[in-house]
Amino acid sequence: MALLNKADWYTPAPLWQNGPAPGAFYHFPGGSTHSGVGGLQRSQAPMTTGTSVVGIQFKDGVLIAADILGSYGSLARFRNLERVMKVNDNIILGAGGDYADYQCLKSNIERKILEEECLDDGLSLKPKALHCWLTQVMYNRRSRFDPFWNNFIIGGLEGDKLFLGTVDKLGTGYSDPVIATGYGAYMATPILRKAYEENKEMTKEQAVELLYKVMQVLFYRDARSFPKYQLGIITKEGGVEIQGPLTLDSYWGPAIM
Numbered sequence: 364m365a366l367l368n369k370a371d372w373y374t375p376a377p378l379w380q381n382g383p384a385p386g387a388f389y390h391f392p393g394g395s396t397h398s399g400v401g402g403l404q405r406s407q408a409p410m411t412t413g414t415s416v417v418g419i420q421f422k423d424g425v426l427i428a429a430d431i432l433g434s435y436g437s438l439a440r441f442r443n444l445e446r447v448m449k450v451n452d453n454i455i456l457g458a459g460g461d462y463a464d465y466q467c468l469k470s471n472i473e474r475k476i477l478e479e480e481c482l483d484d485g486l487s488l489k490p491k492a493l494h495c496w497l498t499q500v501m502y503n504r505r506s507r508f509d510p511f512w513n514n515f516i517i518g519g520l521e522g523d524k525l526f527l528g529t530v531d532k533l534g535t536g537y538s539d540p541v542i543a544t545g546y547g548a549y550m551a552t553p554i555l556r557k558a559y560e561e562n563k564e565m566t567k568e569q570a571v572e573l574l575y576k577v578m579q580v581l582f583y584r585d586a587r588s589f590p591k592y593q594l595g596i597i598t599k600e601g602g603v604e605i606q607g608p609l610t611l612d613s614y615w616g617p618a619i620m
Contacts (some may be wrong), residue, residue, distance in 0.1 A: 368535065408510045409461035411435055413446045414587040415547030416457035417577055418516040419555050420525050420540040421570035424598030425518035428574045430582075431608050432589035439589065447595040449603045451476055453519045454490045459544045460513035460532065468500070468511060490519030490526040494536060514544035519597055528583040543577075546585045547590040553578045559560025579611050 411433045418427040420620045433441030435492070446465065447457045450472060458465040479488060492508035494517045504510045510532045518527045528538035541559050543551040558565070558573050565573070574594065 372506070384513070397440055407465070407512070409508070410613075411441060411444075411462045412461050412512075412587070413428070413444060413462055413465075415545035415551065415581055416446065416459045416514065416516045416545050417543040417551050417574060417581075418457065418518055418527050418529075418541075419556060419559060419570055419574065420518075420527050421567055422507065422599065423567060424467070424520075425455070425525055425527050426567075426570050426574055427455055427516050427518050427595040428578055428592050429457045429459065430589040430592040432587065432591075434464050434587045439587075441499050442591070443608075445593055447593040447605060447607075450519075451487055452602055453487055453521075454493055455518050455596075455597050455603055456493070456606070457516040457518075457595060458513055459515075461511070464511040464513050468513070471518065475498065478568065485545045489521055490517050491521055493517055493519075494526070494528040494530065494538070497530045498534055498536040498615065500534075501532060501536075503531050504581055511563060516542050516544060518595070520599060523599070529552055544585070547577070547581055550580055550584050571596075575609075575611070579613070582613060 413429065413433060416427065416429040418425065427447055431442065431444055431446070432439055433444040435441070435581065442475060444462055446459065448469060449454065450456050456472070458468075476488065479486070479490075497515055497517070501511055501513075512532050515530045517529070518526070520526070523603040526538060527542055528536060529542045529544060530536040531544070541552065541555040543555060554577055555573070562569070571594065577593050582590050590611040590613055591608040592611070593605060594609060595606045598607065
């Protein structure tokens with residue numbers, strides 16, 4: 364049997380059939396260079412982005428809230444983008460930053476959950492495990508100088524214990540009973556922390572009311588926010604619930620002295 368020449372091992376299909384070959388670089392009109400799948404450089408200029416995500420622990424569970432606006436630069440372009448998702452019966456996830464990168468990671472997480480369900484071994488992904496995995500993924504991409512341009516908040520139940528953690532685009536992660544990302548890290552964190560320190564055993568109703576107030580403050584102060592938001596709730600008794608879009612009341616008339 365005659366040996367094949369190296370050129371016969373693989374004949375690449377035309378570009379219009381299968382797209383760029385992995386890792387290959389192609390020159391497009393205008394002189395810019397783009398990498399194919401597996402290339403090092405893709406984008407460090409997010410296009411459609413979401414703003415702050417806020418989260419807090421209460422007596423029996425965790426709340427995560429994020430508005431549904433997708434900003435195209437300074438244009439309020441997309442007004443129905445969901446940024447809070449149910450991962451499984453133990454975990455909820457909120458995402459800020461580039462929406463395309465969030466969609467990519469969301470599909471990877473959903474694939475992991477599907478593979479886990481196919482094993483049918485009675486085990487399920489825990490919030491600390493997802494937090495650790497996201498930390499490694501984000502740090503890996505940061506180390507390749509091609510980060511996922513996102514900030515995540517992960518909330519859930521670890522047995523009988525509550526968990527609330529965050530990961531940013533640099534792969535920096537930590538857990539805390541009160542977390543806010545983006546502009547909310549400046550405007551929402553003081554409100555949330557003060558309320559939590561005064562009442563660490565707050566009820567679900569009190570926590571929902573607190574996040575409503577926080578989302579109102581962000582709508583007034585953050586130019587990239589929106590008066591409709593999603594609320595992710597996970598409790599020991601009720602499981603996971605994603606509410607919304609919920610509408611915020613606002614008043615833009617003259618101040619009453």
